[in-house]
Amino acid sequence: MPKFTLHINGLQKVIDTEPDTPLLYVLRDNLELNGPKFGCGLSQCGACMVLVDGSAVTSCMRPIASIGDSKITTLEGLASENGKLHAVQDAFNQEQAAQCGYCLNGMVMASVGLLNDNPNPNDSEIRDALQLNLCRCSAHTRIIQAVKTASKNLSGK
């Protein structure tokens, strides 16, 4: 089986796998990361989101052979080394923005991706950025609030 070198959460990992294996399966099955979740495998729900070079994308249909040198960050890679949570993680906890939490990985990653691009999004920009992400428990209003709180905390207001 071919080998692939992934840049992930600040580390380099060499993976032995078939080239068509989607990134999600590599992250979960080979690298034993639990952050990204399997929700649909169809790029319809956002549960599997990761950051690729700082932008939030789904990982369930992205073959490992297409990743190249891109830098990948998963939920596990958001907190700083001393364990301090990223402002978005902190805000989701503060707002208690989850029920089962299965969608949370995608929500947090999509929000980080948004704030990377646009540190002060308004309500409709937040909704747009999260449009792909489904939450069946329907914690949406808290999630929107969490993104606002994170944005406020990041800009030190």
Add this chain to the structure above:
Amino acid sequence: MIELSKTSRRKFLRDIGYISVGFPLLSSCFGEQDPVVAARVNYEGDLPGSMRNASKVNAWLHVLEDGRVMVFSGKVELGQGIRTAIRQVAAEELDLELDQVEVHLAETGVTPDEGYTAGSSSVPNSAMSVRYAAATARQKLLELASAKLNIAEEDLILYNGKVKSKKSNQSLNFAEILEGAQIDMEVTKPVPLKIKSGYRYVGKAIPRKDIEKMVRGEEVYIQDLRFPGMVHARVLRPAGYQSKLVKVDDSGLSTAISGIIKTVVNGSFVGVITDREYQAVKAEAYLRKHSEWTPSPSFPKQETLFAHLKSIAEKPQSIRNEGDITTTPNGTDTFKASYTKPYLKHGSIGPACGIAMYDGEILHIWSHSQGIYPMRRAIAAMLKMEQEKLHVIAVPGAGCFGHSTADDAATDAAILALSYPGKHIRVQWSRHDEHTWDPYGTAMIMELEASLDANGKIKTWKTDVWTDSHSMRPDNDPATLLDTRYLENPVQLKGRGYLGGGHRNADPYYSIPNMQVNAHFFNGPLRVSSLRSLGSYTTIFSIESFMDELAEKAGKDPLEFRLAHLEDARAIAVINKIQEMCNGEKLEEGEGIGYAFSRYKNTTAYATAAAKVSVDRASGTIKLLKMWAAVDVGEIINLDGIINQIEGGMLQAASWTLKEEVTFEDNKITSSDWRKYPVFRFSDIPEVEVAMIDRPNEAAEGGGEVSMPPTGAAIANAVYNACGKRVYDLPITAEKILG
């Protein structure tokens, strides 16, 4: 409105104080002054059903070696925050810090058998059992400490895990008191319960500890469990409900796909085991291509589904018959309306997963089933094994909202584990199978008929409800598990499950002198089971839509009309509250507000919902702008937890109301992914506001389902008020506004 406390724990401790105001908190920790301990009052009421088979203290709690307490519950975490609610009540009665309580959720042989985690029963059953067991334990710990220290009980203080003397420095922690034993005594009445005014945690907004783990990716879901040497598997579901396997050719499988360990064929059950997960995904696709199935018969036509359901219904059963509905008042008309609701999906964001390992003697199963003991009975019956040879551990899954596919995935894993012993086998369902093999919430029809008297009050009422079963949950009948119907010696379903869920709330909670309710049961074409709030969502959608129609006929304001038919002060209070919340809400052209009320099951929690919508008359587009709820669940355990549940319930029900419908054509379910079964996305989400009416002296009811039934009707009424179009057939779509 109750303000959510979003404060740090320090502020939280300062705010709630501890019974006597101005008293230095946690002083026992500092060794100086003793805390004032809240008084106890004897509870003489009923003990919960869950205590029937688990009546001893040690069934519910153990003292750990370090003196902390482990609480057991037979319920599972589904995102409803039950772990936190149970921790709160245990810490409360035992005067512990929250951190001093661990919660162990369902595991066979370890926790009590509490049946299913369903029907908003976790708080009234599990949390209340823990409350009584903890209160009994506290009393016993005081008695034992008194004997050990030779100090009278009234000179002892039990606080933060210690029993200490008021007069000296002598103290013992709980483990020292018990010396390795547990409290093996019956919980009997009277139970000395903490006086509610002395509560530190119950009724407060306590943050859930698991959410912090979730944001770090550290919360472990069933899908995240890993065992050394674990292998992966997929099951090839049949081509249709009644398809049989003609042949499967796996001769080229190992050449086409690497990592193949084994194909398992048993009748029409086909599973494949691989080293890596994605290999199993590919292997399933390969086998699908290389298999042949008999065709399943066609479903009825979607367009004529309801006529079909009526045509196959059994003779009606009388559910309620009071007074005489044929007494039509002079000079008034009888009004009629008919409502329909399609099949709906559970739509969990995480498709089902099950893990099993057979060690040669015991079959271990990890599952996010809502009822691990009943599932164990079903799997044991299917495999013809003794129940004691199955060990089932509940692991959290994604929110599932009723009986979905968790038990089926566990069964898949169990079958494969027996054919490949010694390894942990992880079966993951695909989105396609999750969407097409889900036991849906059944389609329903409601026909209503009522007459008004001269004062505009309802004189007669008649409900006819057409429904399939509302629970086919696994239990003794092994055919409740999907696989049982496809194994070599297939077994078909014997019973019809819980039909009664279909007429839940079919009799209005209003004072009506003459009332008749009839249920017409059918055995419909799609697989069904329990979906959050069962029949209530449909019965209340219809009843509360009809109430608005009747109010209009009577020339009354819709809320006043409801109040005129209510005597229960708690029901009146939630209606008054919603009126107050929506007062002064401004409406633009094309906007409307609608209301609806229900008391869940007519015996538990009260909820009034309001919705504000705008409707574009030209395109039919409906925009849900805001929703409100005023809710009374009796005693509140976790204020933020219950609000979270109520908000989520309203939004999910709004999604059902405006978007959702299982579709089928020929012999296929066609709503097979999120594109073909759209649900609410962020662009659809309105503002939501919830007010709780706390009633600490009333029984604590669960809140997972209460907000769903009135939400649908509130939206339908709002749409009518916005544009004058009443929609009787769910979902309420632009097409129906124009039609």
